[in-house]
Amino acid sequence: MSVMKTHVALNVTNIEKSVTFYRAMFGLEPVKYKTDYAKFDIPNPALNLTLNLTNNVQIGGALSHLGVQVESTQEVQSAIERFNEAGLDLFTEDNTDCCYALQDKVWVTDPDGNRWEVFVVKVADTAPEKNLATVSSSGEIQAVKKSCCA
Template sequence: MKRFHAHVAVENMETSIDFYSKLFGQPPTKKQDDYAKWMLDDPRINFAISARGHAVGVNHFGFQADSVQELAELKTRADAASPGEVLDQEKSACCYSNSEKHWTIDPQGLAWEHFHTVSDAPEFGSDTAHQTGACCIPLRGSDQDAPSAKAACCIPNGSSASQAACCG
């Protein structure tokens, strides 16, 4: 069974962890200095927050698959929604987890991640050749009419999209 995923960039981790722990009625399932995650069963959601230099607010949405078969089903759906525009990231390390994943972006430029977590990782992210600690999030191409995950770039800490280093 898939689990909905929402990731929000926050300004203050301590204040946000306190707020969401009270709102959800439980402490985070995973907590680091710059990241926290709640794995809720009712509703079934993987809700994460981080303070890593991104603009405060919604970072991305997605679905966490419980199996490689579910991930393949989600990939088929992403390909149907965005033909030729899906960014595959095999064996990525992001959000303190090792995962198989892919990304697409909606017509508004909002990133959607589909992933299957295989194990914990010691670092927030190391799935890029150019930015240690950055996780790849597809961006809407500024010179294109439609979103493009093919030309996706990573959003490094504190950098604008136009200065971001592309994923390797």
């Protein structure tokens, strides 16, 4: 059976800043680097990430965020150390209830506003009172505690 690899192509407005960010994000050098294009061939998680130079980027668009799920809190801590060494602004969350699960995570944002999280799921399903919203019997959302992955 062949191995599948996800491909993500991101439009970027500054190829140098973006390559610097993604070097820190994944701890790898690009396999191809041109004045208007860069490619990272990431083995784990299996990802073909390309950066395509453009004049402008609409921040956010329909994309909420991107993420890498790791197996341990130590791997989240390793990402934090890597991001700190690269001088990236970051935001950490420990034991946070998100997406109906208990997680540790770190957030960084690339030069064009794409938000990335590195996270570990510590408890896969949290109790209903820990969830983000309460839904009435009619299906209406009654209360929202906080936004998830924000």
